[in-house]
Amino acid sequence: MGAVELLVRDLDAMIGFYSEGVTLEVLEHSGETAVLGRAGSALVRMRRMPDRPPRKSGEAGLFHTAALFDDEPSLAAAVASVARYAPRSFTGSSDHLYSQAFYFDDPEGDGVELYADRPRETWATEPHGLLEVATNPLDPNAFLRTYLPEASATPPGATLGHVHLQVGDIGVARDFYVDALGFEVMSDAGSALFIAAGGYHHHIAVNTWGTAGAGPRAAALGLGQVNIDLPTADDVDALEQRLTDHGLRARHDGAVLRVDDPWGTLIQVGAEDTASGS
Numbered sequence: 001m002g003a004v005e006l007l008v009r010d011l012d013a014m015i016g017f018y019s020e021g022v023t024l025e026v027l028e029h030s031g032e033t034a035v036l037g038r039a040g041s042a043l044v045r046m047r048r049m050p051d052r053p054p055r056k057s058g059e060a061g062l063f064h065t066a067a068l069f070d071d072e073p074s075l076a077a078a079v080a081s082v083a084r085y086a087p088r089s090f091t092g093s094s095d096h097l098y099s100q101a102f103y104f105d106d107p108e109g110d111g112v113e114l115y116a117d118r119p120r121e122t123w124a125t126e127p128h129g130l131l132e133v134a135t136n137p138l139d140p141n142a143f144l145r146t147y148l149p150e151a152s153a154t155p156p157g158a159t160l161g162h163v164h165l166q167v168g169d170i171g172v173a174r175d176f177y178v179d180a181l182g183f184e185v186m187s188d189a190g191s192a193l194f195i196a197a198g199g200y201h202h203h204i205a206v207n208t209w210g211t212a213g214a215g216p217r218a219a220a221l222g223l224g225q226v227n228i229d230l231p232t233a234d235d236v237d238a239l240e241q242r243l244t245d246h247g248l249r250a251r252h253d254g255a256v257l258r259v260d261d262p263w264g265t266l267i268q269v270g271a272e273d274t275a276s277g278s
Contacts, residue, residue, distance in 0.1 A: 001160045001203055002227025002270065003035065003042035004065045006110060009221055011048040013107045018044060021085035022067065022112065023078050023155055038158040043067055047224060054109070055220040060167050060211055060263035062223035064103065064111030068161025072100070075116040076147035077155065079140065082114070093143075095136040098123045098201045102140065110222055115161060123201065131201055133187045133194065162196075163226050164205040165265065168214035172262050173206040180246040181267070182239065216264040225266035233271040 008014045015034050018024045024036040024043060032048040044065060055061050069075040079102045082089060089104040091111075101115035124132040167173045170193055177183050183195035186202055191209060194202035204226075208214075230236050236257050243250045243259055250259040257269040 001163060002229045002268075003037065003045045003160060004062075004163055004226060005045045005047065005224030006062075006065075006108075007049045007052060007221050007224045008046050008108055009048070009050050009052075010107065011046060014046055017086060017089075017106050018046075021082040021089075022114065023081050024067070024158070038155065041157065041159050043158065043160045045224075049221065052219060052221045055222040056218070058211055058214060059220070060214040060217050060265070061165070061220070062110055063164040063166045063205070063207060063209075064113045065163060066101075066113035066115060066161045067158050069114065069116045069158045070156045072116050072143075072147040073150035073152065074156050074158070075100070075102075075114060076144050077151035078114050078158075080144055080148055083140075090140075093138040093140050095134065095138040096201075097132055097134050097136070100138055100143065102138075108221060111164070113161075113164070117161075117201075120199075130185065131187045131194075133189065133201070162203050162205060164207070165223075165226075166211040166214070167206045167208060167261075167263055168211055169262075170206065170208055176248075176261050177204060177206065180243055180248055182242060214263065216262075223265060225268050228267065228269045229272045230269060231272055236269055236271050239269060 011034060015026060018036045019026050024038055026034060027037050027042055028035040035042050035045045037043040069078060082104055091103045091105055093102045099115045099117045101113050104112045106112055126132050174193060177195055178185055183197060183204060186196050187194040192205060192207035194205045196203045240250050240252050240257050248259055250257055259267050261267055
């Protein structure tokens with residue numbers, strides 16, 4: 001996954017939360033835009049658009065952006081940092097079996113997940129072959145007591161692990177993200193679908209929790225676009241043909257491929273070998 005773009009009202013406040021709170025590095029900051037990440041890997045790109053209204057309740061859009069940390073101690077350090085910087089931003093925590101996750105809201109109400117994966121060989125599958133997923137309780141204080149003492153003074157890397165979207169219809173989302181874009185279903189919770197490439201537990205999730213029946217998104221603050229990186233330019237060309245075969249209109253300018261999902265979220269696909277999708 002490439003960096004998620006957020007359209008924001010107060011760029012300085014958002015930079016403060018993601019850098020001083022989440023402990024991301026400011027990789028770029030020029031005028032009305034900023035890019036934050038770790039070790040040169042961009043996780044979030046923010047663009048100031050103060051004239052846009054906030055996203056309304058019940059509309060499709062972003063559920064959360066998920067930062068994947070290398071291990072539990074580095075996750076604990078980030079969780080503790082956010083708790084000190086913005087203690088009222090915490091919204092919950094869960095043990096998902098394949099990962100341990102902590103949830104926050106940034107200053108403009110965008111969801112943020114901080115998580116670390118368990119070893120892939122421990123991920124359990126259900127009888128029908130999909131990954132087993134749960135939302136078991138996870139005690140933040142116990143987690144911090146266990147792992148925070150092991151945290152390094154030099155933060156290790158972190159990447160954008162996945163993006164979780166709110167949509168109007170799971171079946172329509174499956175048609176677009178699985179049948180057309182080519183992701184594989186990894187877990188199916190009925191009102192939520194978890195999809196990925198390469199056997200990961202999910203690169204994209206979609207749910208209808210509070211947004212069932214939602215139509216195309218209005219122009220608003222929050223999610224700008226979702227970026228996906230494919231290995232080569234040939235893979236991007238092949239995806240363009242796949243989208244065409246499914247009757248979808250994609251725009252390919254020679255560098256990146258752009259296509260809108262059924263709710264108007266812009267999906268931009270580039271090639272890692274040309275560094276165009278980040």
